[in-house]
Amino acid sequence: MNEISNKWIGKNTVRPDGAEKVTGRAQYSSDTTMPGMIWGHVLRSPHPHAKIKSINTKKAEALDGVKAVITSKDIVDFPLDKPVILGIQDMRWMCRNVMARDKVLFHGHPLAAVAATTEAIAEEACKLIEVDYEILPWAIDIEDAIKPDAPILHDHIKFNDKPSNIAGTLEHKKGDIKEGFAKADIIIERDFKTEAVHQGYLETHSCLVSVAADGRATIWSSSQGQFMVRAMTSFLTGIPQSNIRAIPAEIGGGFGGKTIVYLEPLATVLSKKTGRPVKIVMNREDTMRASGPTSGSKSKIKIGATKDGKIVAAQGTYYLQAGAFPGSPIRGAVGCSLAPYDIPNAHTFGYDVVSNRCKVAAYRAPGAPIGAYGVECVLDEIAEALKICPLKLRKLNAAKEGTKAVHGPTYPTMGYMETLDAAINHPHYKSQLGKHQGRGVASGFWFNAGGESSAQLNITEDGNVVVTTGHPDIGGSRASIANITAELLGIHHDRVSVLIGDTATIGYSNLTGGSRVLFASAMVVTESAKIVIKQLKQRAAKIWGIDEEAIEWENGEARPAGDNAGNFDPLSLAELAGKATATGGPIGAGYQVNTEGAEGGFATHICDVEVDMDLGIVRVKKYTSIQDVGKAIHPDYVEGQLQGGCAQGIGWALSEEYIYNKQGHLDNTGFLDYRMPVCSDLPMLDTVLIEVPNPKHPQGVRGVGEVPLVPPLAAISNAVYQAIGKRSYSLPMSPPKVLKIIEGN
Amino acid sequence: MAKIQVSTKINNENVDYLCEPHDTMLDVLRNQLELTGSKESCGSGDCGSCSIILDGELVCSCLMLAAEAEGSKLETIEGMSEGGKLHALQQKFLEKAALQCGICTPGFLMASKALLDHNPSPTETEVRFWLAGNLCRCTGYDKIVKAVLEVADDMKESA
Numbered sequence: 015m016n017e018i019s020n021k022w023i024g025k026n027t028v029r030p031d032g033a034e035k036v037t038g039r040a041q042y043s044s045d046t047t048m049p050g051m052i053w054g055h056v057l058r059s060p061h062p063h064a065k066i067k068s069i070n071t072k073k074a075e076a077l078d079g080v081k082a083v084i085t086s087k088d089i090v091d092f093p094l095d096k097p098v099i100l101g102i103q104d105m106r107w108m109c110r111n112v113m114a115r116d117k118v119l120f121h122g123h124p125l126a127a128v129a130a131t132t133e134a135i136a137e138e139a140c141k142l143i144e145v146d147y148e149i150l151p152w153a154i155d156i157e158d159a160i161k162p163d164a165p166i167l168h169d170h171i172k173f174n175d176k177p178s179n180i181a182g183t184l185e186h187k188k189g190d191i192k193e194g195f196a197k198a199d200i201i202i203e204r205d206f207k208t209e210a211v212h213q214g215y216l217e218t219h220s221c222l223v224s225v226a227a228d229g230r231a232t233i234w235s236s237s238q239g240q241f242m243v244r245a246m247t248s249f250l251t252g253i254p255q256s257n258i259r260a261i262p263a264e265i266g267g268g269f270g271g272k273t274i275v276y277l278e279p280l281a282t283v284l285s286k287k288t289g290r291p292v293k294i295v296m297n298r299e300d301t302m303r304a305s306g307p308t309s310g311s312k313s314k315i316k317i318g319a320t321k322d323g324k325i326v327a328a329q330g331t332y333y334l335q336a337g338a339f340p341g342s343p344i345r346g347a348v349g350c351s352l353a354p355y356d357i358p359n360a361h362t363f364g365y366d367v368v369s370n371r372c373k374v375a376a377y378r379a380p381g382a383p384i385g386a387y388g389v390e391c392v393l394d395e396i397a398e399a400l401k402i403c404p405l406k407l408r409k410l411n412a413a414k415e416g417t418k419a420v421h422g423p424t425y426p427t428m429g430y431m432e433t434l435d436a437a438i439n440h441p442h443y444k445s446q447l448g449k450h451q452g453r454g455v456a457s458g459f460w461f462n463a464g465g466e467s468s469a470q471l472n473i474t475e476d477g478n479v480v481v482t483t484g485h486p487d488i489g490g491s492r493a494s495i496a497n498i499t500a501e502l503l504g505i506h507h508d509r510v511s512v513l514i515g516d517t518a519t520i521g522y523s524n525l526t527g528g529s530r531v532l533f534a535s536a537m538v539v540t541e542s543a544k545i546v547i548k549q550l551k552q553r554a555a556k557i558w559g560i561d562e563e564a565i566e567w568e569n570g571e572a573r574p575a576g577d578n579a580g581n582f583d584p585l586s587l588a589e590l591a592g593k594a595t596a597t598g599g600p601i602g603a604g605y606q607v608n609t610e611g612a613e614g615g616f617a618t619h620i621c622d623v624e625v626d627m628d629l630g631i632v633r634v635k636k637y638t639s640i641q642d643v644g645k646a647i648h649p650d651y652v653e654g655q656l657q658g659g660c661a662q663g664i665g666w667a668l669s670e671e672y673i674y675n676k677q678g679h680l681d682n683t684g685f686l687d688y689r690m691p692v693c694s695d696l697p698m699l700d701t702v703l704i705e706v707p708n709p710k711h712p713q714g715v716r717g718v719g720e721v722p723l724v725p726p727l728a729a730i731s732n733a734v735y736q737a738i739g740k741r742s743y744s745l746p747m748s749p750p751k752v753l754k755i756i757e758g759n
Numbered sequence: 760m761a762k763i764q765v766s767t768k769i770n771n772e773n774v775d776y777l778c779e780p781h782d783t784m785l786d787v788l789r790n791q792l793e794l795t796g797s798k799e800s801c802g803s804g805d806c807g808s809c810s811i812i813l814d815g816e817l818v819c820s821c822l823m824l825a826a827e828a829e830g831s832k833l834e835t836i837e838g839m840s841e842g843g844k845l846h847a848l849q850q851k852f853l854e855k856a857a858l859q860c861g862i863c864t865p866g867f868l869m870a871s872k873a874l875l876d877h878n879p880s881p882t883e884t885e886v887r888f889w890l891a892g893n894l895c896r897c898t899g900y901d902k903i904v905k906a907v908l909e910v911a912d913d914m915k916e917s918a
Contacts, residue, residue: 028853035861036849038796038836042862045795214896216800216808217862266798266862267896298801489859489897650856654898658859661899685805685894693900694884694891 022500023713026650027507029493031264043236043263044220044295051222052081054284054294055136056277057126057143058304059118062370062678063152063165066116066125066145073142074128079135082287083143085126086113089279090252094170098249101242101525102376103274105249107339111373112250112279118147119167119338120372121679122303124276129284129292152370152678153179156312156333159369167338167368181340182366184348188420194327194359198318202395206388207744208727209671210310210335213377214662214690217266218301223281224291231258231282236265238272238486239525244517250279251286258282261516262486269662270376271306273525299683307672308377309334309342315351315388323402325411327359328352328420330389334366334381337373342366346381346460349421350724351389353459354430354616355411360420370678376527378659379460379720383666383727387745390456390728394735404455404732405443405618409434429642429706430616433457436702437618442638450625451635452736457618458724462717463528464609468521469538471499471546472602477588479503481539482515484523485531489658489719490651494532495539497647498713502543504570505587521606529717532647533708534609540712545603553597554585611710615717617641619660619725623733630753632668632734634695639725640702644716649703656722657699663726665691671746767828769794770838778825785809787825788835796836796865800894807893810866810873811835817873819892836865839872847910848872857906859897866893871907880911 034040071083089109092098098105109115114125126143130136151165158164159179166177173180195201221235231253237243240260248255265272277294285292296305311334318327330351334342344364352360362385397404412431418424437443437455447453470482481499485491492512500507514520524530547567554572555562564579565572571584594601622636639656646652669689673681682688707714727745735741740755762777769792778787785802788794788811797820798808804822811820812834839846848871851857858864867890874881874889881889886907887900895903 026854026856029856031861032853032858033845035858035864036845036852036868037840038794038865040861041795042798044799045789047793215860215862216806216894216896217798217860218800264862265860266800267860269896295799298803490856648856650902651859654856654859654902657899657901658897662896684803685801686803690894690896691899692891692894693904694887696887696900698883698904699899699901 020501022497022507023647024649025497026648027493027497029490030496030512031487031492040264042217042266043222043234046222046234046263048222048224048291051291051293052129052131052288053133053136054127054129054281054292055133055140056124056280057140058300059114059121059123059125061118061147061149062121062154063150064118064147065150066114066118067148068146069126070144071126073144074139077135077139077142079131080128080139081290082129082284083126084280084283084287086115088283089113090250091115100245100249102341107341107373108246108274109250111339112276120370122300122372127280127284129288154370154674154678156335156367159367167370179368180365181336181368183364184344185363186348186421187361189359191327191329191359191361195318197320197326199321200396200399201316201318202392203314203316204388204392204743206313206315208311208384208387209745210307210371211666211670212302212307212688213269213271215267215269215271218296218298219276219305220295221277221281222291222293223278223285225282225285227289229253229257233258233260233278233282234263235278236263236272238268238527240486240517241484241522242273242525243275243278246275247278247282251282259516259518262514265486265488268488269378270380270527273376273527276305302683302688303680304372306375306377307372308380309336309374309384311335311384313384313388315392317392317396319396321400323400323407323410325355325357328357330362330385332364332385334364334384335371335374336366336368337371338368339373340366340368342374343376343381346379347385349461350382350459351385352420353614354413354457356413356417357411357420362420378662378723382458382460382724383663386456386458386724387727390725391731394732405434405438408457426613427706427709428613428616429704432704432706433616433618433640433642436640436704437620440620440638440702442620442636442700447622450627450737451622452733453620453622454729454732454736455618455620456725456728456732457616458721460529460615460720460724462533462612462615463530464534464612465524465530466522466608467534467538468523468604468606469535469542470520470602470604471539471542473546473587473591475591477586477591478509480511480513482513482520483535484515484520485526485535486514488526489655490648491531491535493651494647495535498536498539499543502540503587504568521604529615529719530612533612533711533715533717536713536715537609537711538605538607541605542603546601549601549603550590553590553593556597557585557593558582612717613708613710615642615721617721617725619729621729621733623730623737625734625737625752627756630749630756632747632752634664634697636697638700638702639722640704641718641721642704642706642716643718644708644711645705645714646703647713647715652703652718653701655719656701659722660699660726661691661696663723664696664730666745667727667730668746669748763826765826765829767831767833769833770835780826782825784820784823784825784828788820794835794837798862798865800862807870808863808866810869810893812869812873817870836869839868847913851906851910855902855906857898857902863893863895867895867903875911879914883908
């Protein structure tokens with residue numbers, strides 16, 4: 015990487031999809047229609063836990079305008095005794111999550127769907143479906159789900175040889191924690207609790223599916239992976255993948271929540287049955303009730319340090335809600351919580367707990383914010399007890415190149431220490447605080463991911479460039495891909511168009527998730543560009559009658575590499591494209607690979623809050639996110655990732671929570687009661703981009719999207735403590751809770 | 760029940776439509792008139808994704824009945840750019856990366872336009888409270904607020 019030569023990498027260019035988005039023309043999935051289209055609606059369980067004794071759909075089918083009614087009989091069954099894994103999902107759970115089979119397991123669990131000529135008729139018909147339930151006792155919270163006489167959700171799940179709601183465990187060990195704690199001068203152990211929170215994407219789930227008379231299905235939907243939609247729909251409907259074309263509509267936010275299907279298989283079956291295109295749009299209430307969220311948790315953190323601040327042992331035990339089916343993000347909690355530190359003796363252990371809640375879905379660094387919350391709060395207490403600056407305590411124990419992480423790997427070059435130094439030296443950290451104000455800091459880590467990616471780079475006949483990749487763009491990745499392509503080919507950014515292909519037009523590409531998109535896309539685009547440049551040199555060689563090796567590609571032109579190569583005027587991309595037919599045909603190349611080398615990301619956050627001592631309201635006054643981003647290809651959109659993650663963290667810490675009532679129903683399914691931060695809740699969100707290039711990536715890229723949600727929970731908690739002198743060990747720190755803490759109850 | 764006939768003006772064009780008494784303005788915009796730039800993210804007036812300007816006032820089109828538009832003038836996102844030229848706010852949102860997924864963007868642009876129509880030189884606090892009816896989950900609002908303030912500044916300079 016030659017910094018000086020960068021014309022486009024690092025520039026805040028206007029995104030290729032921008033004009034459509036600011037004019038309302040961008041097509042999100044619910045904006046799509048088709049001739050002859052009808053509407054679907056889903057019947058959902060009114061109970062948190064019940065046996066389905068019978069479903070009678072006759073009256074619904076008889077309603078004028080109803081075209082089809084489906085139940086679990088219409089969805090492929092995956093027997094419970096044989097796992098069928100797709101990515102991090104298991105089709106045994108997916109088939110039961112999209113349509114309850116023998117039991118409904120949460121309030122809002124789908125159990126039938128109707129297609130009708132209007133949405134209103136489909137909804138009306140759902141009310142005519144007669145279901146005979148045998149209501150079962152339910153368990154919503156972790157404590158209720160793991161007590162000895164808890165109602166069991168899945169009889170076949172065993173823990174210690176007994177039926178249990180503990181569906182799995184995961185642990186990491188390093189050294190000997192007993193010996194470690196024996197060396198400690200100070201040991202602090204605390205219990206923490208967090209509530210389930212929703213990803214909060216503003217676009218609810220929706221899809222339009224057309225199954226043609228030949229059985230071929232076309233799916234338009236907003237998801238984080240068109241190939242995931244194709245695979246899951248294929249599994250759940252039995253239609254081969256080659257007969258499903260999944261077209262990624264623009265996506266209105268996902269944050270992990272759109273990495274599984276809810277509606278696509280149902281609409282596919284309904285379309286197949288009716289011979290009509292079927293559209294289903296989930297409303298906000300059902301989106302809150304029956305999609306997402308991430309786990310609520312309880313955890314116990316114990317950390318021991320010597321009096322000079324060296325951490326000698328750490329232990330974390332985490333229980334995470336999985337919702338109705340196994341699969342909570344314990345890996346993120348157990349693996350990321352201690353990752354920023356070089357700790358000789360450590361043990362982390364996670365429990366995956368099912369209960370009568372909606373199945374959780376990924377949410378930005380799944381599990382990692384929960385893991386970091388407790389650890390970073392306990393570190394704050396240790397720093398205070400030892401009278402050490404909390405950032406200096408972190409520096410004393412910071413992992414660096416060569417450190418063997420608790421979760422296994424040995425770190426390569428990385429910029430965690432740089433984030434701590436930047437925080438210590440930041441004017442924010444040195445600024446004065448006012449009355450009832452407090453400052454907190456915290457760090458965080460996320461693994462980041464590589465995975466399968468495909469690209470196709472074509473030179474148009476007039477010498478411009480069209481790049482197609484396979485990962486849905488949620489936050490501006492097309493802009494970054496355009497920057498990289500322009501840089502590599504040495505042409506103006508405006509000459510590059512970037513598109514997201516559908517499952518029929520681009521090779522397999524893994525989900526938009528794991529902070530992988532730009533990391534992986536850049537790799538396959540770089541390889542494609544290398545092949546294209548080679549082709550361009552070959553064409554110039556043919557025209558000039560010299561060796562290909564005697565040609566160099568510079569500033570968008572082929573030139574003789576030196577005086578010995580001959581004296582020719584440069585050939586531009588446009589000139590070479592114009593002569594393409596005569597010199598060998600179309601110019602373009604694709605590249606597909608399972609990308610590797612996505613190194614982890616680290617961040618350190620500084621947060622100032624002010625607490626209203628009478629009302630218990632916590633207001634964030636100042637916030638600075640400092641992150642090692644590897645290389646910022648498009649700095650504005652990198653900053654945007656930091657700011658957006660930070661805002662979600664503020665919501666998680668202060669105001670967002672799933673509230674279940676005594677009937678096991680989710681009580682706050684709208685944005686009025688599920689309180690995400692609004693514009694007037696937040697200050698400007700400052701960012702510092704530290705660039706320690708990832709040595710395993712051609713442009714030095716590290717994933718940046720998920721780390722920003724890891725530190726805020728603890729940074730804000732630590733700030734609230736500084737403001738009021740008392741600690742909260744549970745989230746959210748909502749006004750009534752904070753008031754109780756202030757009043758000492 | 761018979762449908763209601765409504766005559767209105769949307770983005771300076773005369774528009775007549777038939778609607779059910781219970782149809783919301785958003786239903787009609789999206790499902791009848793193919794003006795899908797206004798989005799439904801909540802349907803309860805809490806997110807502002809469906810913001811339109813009705814006779815000069817910012818409203819949530821999901822909270823308005825389509826029948827109420829009789830004789831009114833409506834502005835939607837589709838009418839914000841003129842003759843292929845982006846409105847200053849649209850241009851600034853692009854230049855300042857004030858959008859990520861873009862689903863809230865039409866609502867924010869309509870709300871920001873209504874703000875600057877009412878108050879051409881708002882303070883940061885005024886921008887934040889005016890836009891508090893619009894949810895964005897991607898950006899943390901930082902770049903949106905900065906874009907609106909910059910447009911207000913540009914307007915002052917060019918005035």
